[in-house]
Amino acid sequence: MLPLIVEPASLASHLEHDNLLIVDLCKTETWEQLHIPGAVHVHPSELVCGVEPATGKLPEHEQLTALFARLGYSRDLHIVAYDDEGGGWAGRFIWTLDVIGHEKYSLLNGGLIAWLKEGFPVEAESRPRPPADVELAIHREQIASKDDVLASLEDPDTIIWDARSPEEYAGTRRGAARAGHIPGAINLDWLETMDKDNHLKIRDDISEVLQARGLTPDKRIITHCQTHHRSGLTWLVGKALGYDIQAYDGSWSEWGNDPDTPVEGPAVQTG
Numbered sequence: 001m002l003p004l005i006v007e008p009a010s011l012a013s014h015l016e017h018d019n020l021l022i023v024d025l026c027k028t029e030t031w032e033q034l035h036i037p038g039a040v041h042v043h044p045s046e047l048v049c050g051v052e053p054a055t056g057k058l059p060e061h062e063q064l065t066a067l068f069a070r071l072g073y074s075r076d077l078h079i080v081a082y083d084d085e086g087g088g089w090a091g092r093f094i095w096t097l098d099v100i101g102h103e104k105y106s107l108l109n110g111g112l113i114a115w116l117k118e119g120f121p122v123e124a125e126s127r128p129r130p131p132a133d134v135e136l137a138i139h140r141e142q143i144a145s146k147d148d149v150l151a152s153l154e155d156p157d158t159i160i161w162d163a164r165s166p167e168e169y170a171g172t173r174r175g176a177a178r179a180g181h182i183p184g185a186i187n188l189d190w191l192e193t194m195d196k197d198n199h200l201k202i203r204d205d206i207s208e209v210l211q212a213r214g215l216t217p218d219k220r221i222i223t224h225c226q227t228h229h230r231s232g233l234t235w236l237v238g239k240a241l242g243y244d245i246q247a248y249d250g251s252w253s254e255w256g257n258d259p260d261t262p263v264e265g266p267a268v269q270t271g
Contacts, residue, residue: 001078004240005202006106011036011080012120021077021129025089026112034122036082036115040071040129044089047096048227053176054254056227058099058143065136068100072129075102082108082115086198088190092232095247098239099142107236110199117197144222144246146254146261152222153183153262160185161215161223161245163234164252168226171265175226176256180265182224188213190230193237200237207241217243224248224255 001017002010014020015037022039024031031041046067049057058064079097081090090107097105108115116122144152152158162169162185169187171179181187192209194200201209207217215221221243225231228249238245248255255261 001104002080002106004106004236005109005200006080007109008115008118008120011106011108011115017078019077021071021073021079023071023079023081023090023093024083024112025081025093026084030084030112032124034116034124036112037121037123038127039082040127042067042071042093044092044229047089047092053257054227054250056229056251056253057249058096058138061136061138064096064100064138065134068134068136069131070129072132073134074132078104078106080106080108082111084112086191086194087111087200087233087236088229089232091234091236092229095142095228095232095235099139100136101139107200109202110197113198142246144224144248146248146250146258148246149182149222149224149248149255150261152220155220158220158222159215160248161221161231161234161238162187163190163223163225163231165189165191168252176252177259178256178263178265180256180263182255183262183264185264186214188215188234190225190233193234200233200240202237202240206237210237210241215243217241219244221245222248224251226252 024035024039024041081093083089167173169181223231223234228251235247
């Protein structure tokens with residue numbers, strides 16, 4: 001029904017479609033003031049396990065089932081996700097859909113910011129959906145585990161895409177007990193995948209940017225950030241470009257807090 005990356009005008013023309021579910025992942029205070037008509041709100045905390053140190057890992061099956069039951073989920077729905085911060089949480093939600101085997105989904109290009117800028121309608125009313133009985137199957141092949149990443153370090157056909165900031169990658173900004181990056185990882189900050197208006201640079205052929213960094217379509221890509229929030233967007237960019245891409249949901253919060261994982265970066269690793 002809709003492409004993976006949907007523009008605001010296209011979504012606006014489908015708002016009354018019976019099999020459309022719009023999921024808002026904006027800040028709660030934003031949601032309470034305004035959102036796309038008919039959208040249902042998901043707080044980012046519902047998408048993560050929240051357990052230290054790897055707080056961004058996929059939630060337990062029970063938590064996911066409760067979330068999708070609340071959303072009135074069914075496999076017939078085409079689900080469009082958006083947020084107000086560039087697409088990280090929306091991408092993370094779509095990755096979650098991929099993990100449960102859902103196939104019909106889109107990200108709103110530019111999110112709420114683009115929607116408002118282009119003058120499309122909003123509402124403050126909350127319209128809860130009737131809950132559904134759901135049975136979810138978790139497709140682990142969509143997830144890269146720590147062991148998968150470790151094994152990939154000796155695989156010339158796999159590349160790690162580190163979506164954190166250059167400072168985090170270099171280890172001058174620490175987000176875990178150890179600072180630095182996974183050996184051999186390529187750093188391309190998630191912010192480099194979007195323009196100043198939060199639109200993805202897909203239409204500006206961002207594939208050239210990725211390939212210039214060595215993130216080429218002939219390789220298997222594993223992407224991560226600190227908690228698999230920012231890499232929700234980079235995973236989606238890879239998906240849109242047809243890459244063979246997985247996300248490491250443990251991300252740096254798991255890797256950097258494990259004393260046995262290899263790290264490239266500054267000499268001081270504890271503190």
